[in-house]
Amino acid sequence: MKISRNISFGQYIPRDSLIHNLDPRVKILSCLVMIISLFLITQFWGYLILCSFTLGGIIISQIHPKFIFQGLRNILFIIIFTLIIHLFMTEGEVLYQVSFLKITKEGLINGLLISFRLFILILVTYLLTLTTSPISLTDGIERLLSFFRFMGIPAHEIAMMMTIALRFIPTLLEETEKIMKAQISRGADFDSGNIFERAKSLIPLLIPLFVNAFRRADELAIAMEARCYRGGEGRTNYRELKIRKTDILTFAFTIIITFVTSIMF
Amino acid sequence: MFIHLDEVYYTYNIDMPFETKALKNINLEIQKGEFIGLIGHTGCGKTTLIQHFNGLLTPTSGKVYVEGIDTSKKGIDLKSIRRKVGLVFQYPENQLFEETVYKEVAFGPKKFGLPEDKIENRVREALKMVDLDYNLYAERSPFSLSGGEMRRVALASILSIRPEMLVLDEPTANLDPQSRNKILSEIKAIHNNFGITIVLVSHNMEKIAEMVDRLLVMHKGEIIMDSSPRDIFANHANDLLQVGLGLPQVTQCMYELKERGKKVYTGVLTVDEAAKEILSRMKSPTVSRK
Ligand SMILES: Nc1ncnc2c1ncn2[C@@H]1O[C@H](COP(=O)(O)OP(=O)(O)O)[C@@H](O)[C@H]1O
Ligand SMILES: [Mg+2]
Numbered sequence: 001m002k003i004s005r006n007i008s009f010g011q012y013i014p015r016d017s018l019i020h021n022l023d024p025r026v027k028i029l030s031c032l033v034m035i036i037s038l039f040l041i042t043q044f045w046g047y048l049i050l051c052s053f054t055l056g057g058i059i060i061s062q063i064h065p066k067f068i069f070q071g072l073r074n075i076l077f078i079i080i081f082t083l084i085i086h087l088f089m090t091e092g093e094v095l096y097q098v099s100f101l102k103i104t105k106e107g108l109i110n111g112l113l114i115s116f117r118l119f120i121l122i123l124v125t126y127l128l129t130l131t132t133s134p135i136s137l138t139d140g141i142e143r144l145l146s147f148f149r150f151m152g153i154p155a156h157e158i159a160m161m162m163t164i165a166l167r168f169i170p171t172l173l174e175e176t177e178k179i180m181k182a183q184i185s186r187g188a189d190f191d192s193g194n195i196f197e198r199a200k201s202l203i204p205l206l207i208p209l210f211v212n213a214f215r216r217a218d219e220l221a222i223a224m225e226a227r228c229y230r231g232g233e234g235r236t237n238y239r240e241l242k243i244r245k246t247d248i249l250t251f252a253f254t255i256i257i258t259f260v261t262s263i264m265f
Numbered sequence: 266m267f268i269h270l271d272e273v274y275y276t277y278n279i280d281m282p283f284e285t286k287a288l289k290n291i292n293l294e295i296q297k298g299e300f301i302g303l304i305g306h307t308g309c310g311k312t313t314l315i316q317h318f319n320g321l322l323t324p325t326s327g328k329v330y331v332e333g334i335d336t337s338k339k340g341i342d343l344k345s346i347r348r349k350v351g352l353v354f355q356y357p358e359n360q361l362f363e364e365t366v367y368k369e370v371a372f373g374p375k376k377f378g379l380p381e382d383k384i385e386n387r388v389r390e391a392l393k394m395v396d397l398d399y400n401l402y403a404e405r406s407p408f409s410l411s412g413g414e415m416r417r418v419a420l421a422s423i424l425s426i427r428p429e430m431l432v433l434d435e436p437t438a439n440l441d442p443q444s445r446n447k448i449l450s451e452i453k454a455i456h457n458n459f460g461i462t463i464v465l466v467s468h469n470m471e472k473i474a475e476m477v478d479r480l481l482v483m484h485k486g487e488i489i490m491d492s493s494p495r496d497i498f499a500n501h502a503n504d505l506l507q508v509g510l511g512l513p514q515v516t517q518c519m520y521e522l523k524e525r526g527k528k529v530y531t532g533v534l535t536v537d538e539a540a541k542e543i544l545s546r547m548k549s550p551t552v553s554r555k
Binding site: 011013064066067070175178179181182183184185186187188189203204207208211212 | 280281282316319321344347348351352353354357359360361362372373374375376377408422423426
């Protein structure tokens, strides 16, 4: 079993580009708008326009397409799966038939469109997470959520939990890898045997992982308390988010593009 | 020859934005029965290197042979390699998981297929090697022990496999001086009494130099020195300091005497040796006057 420590999909890649420097709120909202319009559009041309728009964003972001498509490889399976399901499961004009399996014209068109939609969806979210550091991402989410504070949504607490979770994902992966290697050195075997044996073989991995995670959570809580952390009310930010002209322009541009494509297609 | 590395390179996250060249052109031979210290700064690739010794990692390019077996070859019995080369990771107490110390130490032998009736003996033997009393500790929970004890249990859980070679990654990290000396002297005793080949990894020269027969110094993914500690301190102390690795205190002391024009020999490892060396220089006035 191989654990890849680099969660290549969605790992922030620092660059100094227009997209990187946008306000995270603008990026998150633009993404949302794009995703919504993806579900409104029903025609190929609409997808093509949004796809080119996203690709344009990727070029501006100065991130090598290699990294984006490397990440896409992980999702390729889901896209192909969707395509196949649609190909065979849609009723309509039969194009090709082998015994009980038949490919229909509607299935082909639907499958391709939905795969395309999925593809763009993933591309857009990649672009967001590749160009936004986890910290500014959660900052942005906190600020956006605080609009809903009147509904009793604890924006700061949610954002803090996200920050902590994001912060500890790499640590946990690293630790998983290390403990796995340590147990393999002691003769543990994680990838042979039937499903029950495999589940059982995870015990030497899971117990130390949990023990260490709880210990770490405890230490973190103490450290936060030692620094007088007491929740969101009245806290100020070290980095203030400011909307600048490029933010407004980019957002307006995104809105116009998505709005027009959604209406036309 | 027990372990042989031939032009080994290792790169993490190859072709990724965070690619790291962790090992560069490593050539190394380790014979049975050697006692080796592997020294280098944090991040220089020590942990990466030792993971090649039992096939946890295989080189990006180059070859690793363990008793003549190429570890990157498909279909080889990696388990038998792991039984021969016992790897104790850094902070091994983080890997403990069983209910009792006995079960913890018995885990390895069991996994490597030792019959039940022989396991108890192994556990007794291993606990003895790390100086833990079987009767007192066997039924305790490993999580109820002190840090130093936990580490010794973790060490015992590798020793119970009876490896032919023992590789320890920073075994003294984060221990108080007393536990540190205890662990080191146990390791030394294991080497002396059982003839097990040992590789001791550390980022700190202190204490290690006087124990080992051979010192490997790593810097930025390469082995830059491979010789006896005496030779390295006598002839390459300068290079060591240049890459930012300190000398042991006694050696440092001799080195500074030499820097001030006293013609002392810097290849000393212990305070006794240093004292003798200084005294002998004082007795021969012709040398010290110069
Ligand atoms: N699992 C890993 N993934 C990516 N990079 C790693 C990994 N392990 C180590 N590295 C990197 O490889 C280099 C060597 O690390 P390591 O072998 O752990 O050094 P040492 O043990 O000497 O401190 C470091 O730059 C480290 O950041
Ligand atoms: Mg290390």
